[in-house]
Amino acid sequence: MSDPPIQLPPVEEQLCFALYSTAMEMARAYKAALDPFSLTYPQYLVLQLLWQMDGQRIGQLATRLLLEPSTITPLIKRLEKSGLVVRTRESSDERQVLVRLTDKGRMLQSVVPCINETLLAHTGLSAQDVAALTQKLQNMRQVLSESSRS
Incomplete structure (x- = not known):
């Protein structure tokens, strides 16, 4: 004799769906706010970390954002192509790549409105x-x- 099927709550009442659907809405809102600056949300997160402390290693940035270095490198390359950051090899260990803001990247901090606060105010x-x-x-x-x- 088999066990009766487990009754799951409706999808709309499941925690995972609430997190997933909320994350999708937040991503949509951030996209709209960041599009005028030609930034993606992950790029914006990298810039926020550099605005807090400039000159971080790629590995440090990846760790803080819970990403693999291989995932963050393309993000940083796009930021570099946009003229917002530069990558340099650390003189004491050339395997380490430091990411630094350019003047344009520093200036963006004052130009980008307080996106986090604005979006959270709408919650x-x-x-x-x-x-x-x-x-x-x-x-x-x-x-x-x-x-x-x-």
């Missing part, structure tokens, strides 16, 4: 709610990451 969540949700999602990501490695 209907308070700053406290956003902070709490972000923390919960980071915790969830950490637990999922640890369980997938074990």
Whole structure:
């Protein structure tokens, strides 16, 4: 005798679908906000990291964005082609590539409006709610990451 099929909640009520569909809407909103600057969201994230601390290694940027270096390199090449960053080899270890902002890349920080704050204001969540949700999602990501490695 076989077990009865497991009853799943409707897709619309599943956490994974809520995360997926929300991520798609956020991506759409960021795309609209970044298109006038000819930036993709991943490129914008790289620039944010460099605005916080210029002159980082490709590996550092990849680690902070939870990406493989082979994934971030094409992003950085496109930013370099746009004149926003330059790549240089580290003098002490030529295997290491440093990424630095150009004057144009630094200037973009003051030109790009506060996209994060603008988009979050449209979510209907308070700053406290956003902070709490972000923390919960980071915790969830950490637990999922640890369980997938074990």
